[in-house]
Amino acid sequence: MDDLSGFDVLVVGGGNAGLAAALSAREGGAKVLLLESAPQWFRAGNSRHTRDLRCMHDAPTKVMSGAYTEDEFYKDVLSVTQGKTNEHLARMTIRASTECTEWMGSYGVRFQKALGGTLQLGRTNAFFLGGGKAMMNAYYDAAYRVGVRVVYNAEVVALRVVDGEFQSLTALIDGKSTTVVATAVVVSSGGFESNLEWLKEAWGPMADNFLIRGTPYNKGKVLKCLLDLGMESISDAREGHMVAIDGRSPKFDGGIVTRLDCVSLGIVVNNKGERFYDEGEDFWPKRYAIWGRLVAEQPDQVGYCFIDSKAMGKFMPTLFPPFKAETIGELAQALKLPAEQVVETIKAYNDAVQPGTFDHETLDDCKTTGLKPAKTHWALKIDQPPFYAYPLRPGITFTYLGLMVNDRATVLMKGGTRSKNIFAAGEIMAGNVLGMGYAAGIGVTIGTVFGRIAGREAAMQALNPQAASLATPEVAIHAVR
Numbered sequence: 001m002d003d004l005s006g007f008d009v010l011v012v013g014g015g016n017a018g019l020a021a022a023l024s025a026r027e028g029g030a031k032v033l034l035l036e037s038a039p040q041w042f043r044a045g046n047s048r049h050t051r052d053l054r055c056m057h058d059a060p061t062k063v064m065s066g067a068y069t070e071d072e073f074y075k076d077v078l079s080v081t082q083g084k085t086n087e088h089l090a091r092m093t094i095r096a097s098t099e100c101t102e103w104m105g106s107y108g109v110r111f112q113k114a115l116g117g118t119l120q121l122g123r124t125n126a127f128f129l130g131g132g133k134a135m136m137n138a139y140y141d142a143a144y145r146v147g148v149r150v151v152y153n154a155e156v157v158a159l160r161v162v163d164g165e166f167q168s169l170t171a172l173i174d175g176k177s178t179t180v181v182a183t184a185v186v187v188s189s190g191g192f193e194s195n196l197e198w199l200k201e202a203w204g205p206m207a208d209n210f211l212i213r214g215t216p217y218n219k220g221k222v223l224k225c226l227l228d229l230g231m232e233s234i235s236d237a238r239e240g241h242m243v244a245i246d247g248r249s250p251k252f253d254g255g256i257v258t259r260l261d262c263v264s265l266g267i268v269v270n271n272k273g274e275r276f277y278d279e280g281e282d283f284w285p286k287r288y289a290i291w292g293r294l295v296a297e298q299p300d301q302v303g304y305c306f307i308d309s310k311a312m313g314k315f316m317p318t319l320f321p322p323f324k325a326e327t328i329g330e331l332a333q334a335l336k337l338p339a340e341q342v343v344e345t346i347k348a349y350n351d352a353v354q355p356g357t358f359d360h361e362t363l364d365d366c367k368t369t370g371l372k373p374a375k376t377h378w379a380l381k382i383d384q385p386p387f388y389a390y391p392l393r394p395g396i397t398f399t400y401l402g403l404m405v406n407d408r409a410t411v412l413m414k415g416g417t418r419s420k421n422i423f424a425a426g427e428i429m430a431g432n433v434l435g436m437g438y439a440a441g442i443g444v445t446i447g448t449v450f451g452r453i454a455g456r457e458a459a460m461q462a463l464n465p466q467a468a469s470l471a472t473p474e475v476a477i478h479a480v481r
C-alpha cells in the first residue's frame with residue numbers, strides 16, 4: 001500500500017453521501033482520502049441501488065413537473081415520521097434540496113425527464129438517467145478527475161478520538177491493519193442493516209427472517225465505534241426503512257427489483273389467511289415503507305398479496321413471476337395457506353367493497369364499509385380470474401439509529417457538545433430527519449445535502465480551523481427519539 005499520510009480529510013464509506021462529501025471537501029481545497037470497505041466492483045453501497053431523490057421546487061424544472069414547496073415537503077416529512085423529526089434540520093435539508101440536481105449535474109450525474117405512470121413521483125422526485133449505478137459511476141469518475149484518492153478493500157474498524165477530537169483511524173486494507181491520520185473525518189459508512197447480529201439484538205429472533213435489500217458491507221462498525229466513544233445517538237435500533245419484498249429474494253443485495261408494488265391494488269393476508277392492515281391507506285410512495293414492519297409483526301414474518309387479473313399491468317413488473325390459479329382456493333393451496341380461511345377473507349372483503357370510480361393516481365373513492373381493517377382507497381373486488389399472489393417478507397433497506405449532528409453536519413457528543421472534527425452524512429445520521437417512516441427519495445436527499453455540508457465543514461476545519469471555530473454554531477439538538 002502506498003503512503004496514506006498527508007491527507008486533510010478522510011471520508012469513510014463511498015456511497016452517495018461519501019462521494020458528495022469527498023467532492024465538496026475538494027471544492028474547499030482539502031486533500032481527500034476516501035476509504036471504501038468493498039472491492040471496486042462492489043463499491044457505492046446502497047446508493048448503487050437508488051433511482052431518485054426528492055427535491056423542493058417552486059415551478060416545473062427540466063426533470064420534475066409542477067411545484068413542490070417547502071411547506072408541502074415538510075408536511076410530507078411530518079406525516080411519514082408522525083412528527084418524529086428535527087424541524088430545523090428537516091427544513092434545512094428541504095431548502096438545500098433545491099440545489100441538488102444542479103450540483104450533482106456539475107459532476108456528471110444525469111437525470112431523466114419527469115416520469116408518469118404507476119410511480120406517482122414525477123412531481124416530487126428527480127430520477128437518475130441509468131439509475132444509481134450510473135449516478136455513482138459519474139461521481140467516482142469526477143472524484144478521480146479532481147484528485148480524490150480512493151482506496152477499496154479498506155474497512156475502517158476503529159477510530160481514535162480524544163476529548164472530542166478525531167486523531168486517527170485503523171483500517172483493514174486488503175486485510176492488513178493500517179493506521180491513517182488526518183485533520184478531519186467524515187463518516188458516511190451507512191447504517192447497520194447488514195449486521196445480522198445487531199439486527200437480532202434489536203428485533204429478537206424474528207430478525208432471522210429479514211432480507212437485506214442492499215449491500216452486505218454496511219455493518220455499522222464505525223457507528224458502533226463512535227457511539228462507544230461517547231457520541232450522542234439519534235433514533236432507535238428498531239427504526240428504519242423496511243419494505244415488503246418478494247419472499248423469494250436473496251438474503252443480501254437483491255436491490256430494487258425485488259420490491260413488490262401491488263399491495264395497494266389487492267389485499268394482504270398473513271399465514272393464517274387473515275388481513276391485518278389497510279392496503280389503500282395512502283399513495284404507495286408514502287406508505288410502501290411501512291409494509292416491511294407490518295409483515296415483520298406477522299407470524300413467521302410472512303405475508304401474501306392477492307390480486308386479480310384487473311390489477312395486472314397496473315404496477316411495476318416483478319422479478320419473480322406471481323403464483324397463478326383460476327380460483328382463490330387453488331391459489332391459497334399453492335401457497336400452502338389455509339384455503340378455506342383465505343376464501344372466507346376474500347369473500348368478506350368483496351362483500352364490503354363499495355361502488356366507486358377507480359383512479360390509482362388519486363386517493364379515490366373505492367373503499368370498503370364495515371370491514372376491519374378497512375381498505376380506504378383503490379378497493380376493487382378480487383373477482384376476475386385468473387387470480388395471482390406474491391409471497392412477502394420484510395426487506396430491510398437501512399436503519400435509522402445513528403449519530404446526532406447539528407446543521408453543520410458536526411457529530412455531537414453526549415450532552416450536546418460538538419465534536420471538534422468529526423462530521424457525518426447519509427444513512428449514519430439520517431435518523432436526525434427521519435425518526436420513523438419514509439418518503440421515497442429522501443435518503444439520497446439527506447445524503448447529498450449533509451454530504452456537501454460535511455465535506456465543506458471538514459475542509460474548513462482542516463485548512464482554516466480558526467474560521468471554522470468562529471462560524472456561528474447554530475446547534476440543533478432537539479433530539480428525535
Ligand SMILES: Cc1cc2nc3c(=O)[nH]c(=O)nc-3n(C[C@H](O)[C@H](O)[C@H](O)COP(=O)(O)OP(=O)(O)OC[C@H]3O[C@@H](n4cnc5c(N)ncnc54)[C@H](O)[C@@H]3O)c2cc1C
Nearest residue numbers: 013015016017037045046047051156214426427441443444
Ligand atoms: C434497493 C434500494 C433502493 C433504494 N432506492 C433509493 C432511492 O431511489 N432513493 C433514495 O433516496 N434512497 C434509496 N435507497 C436508500 C439509499 O440507498 C440511501 O438512503 C442512500 O443512498 C445511502 O447513501 P449512503 O452514502 O449513506 O450509504 P451507502 O450508499 O450504503 O454507502 C455506504 C458505504 O460505506 C461503505 N462502508 C460501510 N462500512 C464501512 C467501513 N467500516 N469502512 C469503510 N467503508 C464502509 C459501504 O461499503 C458503502 O459503500 C435505496 C436503498 C436500497 C437498498
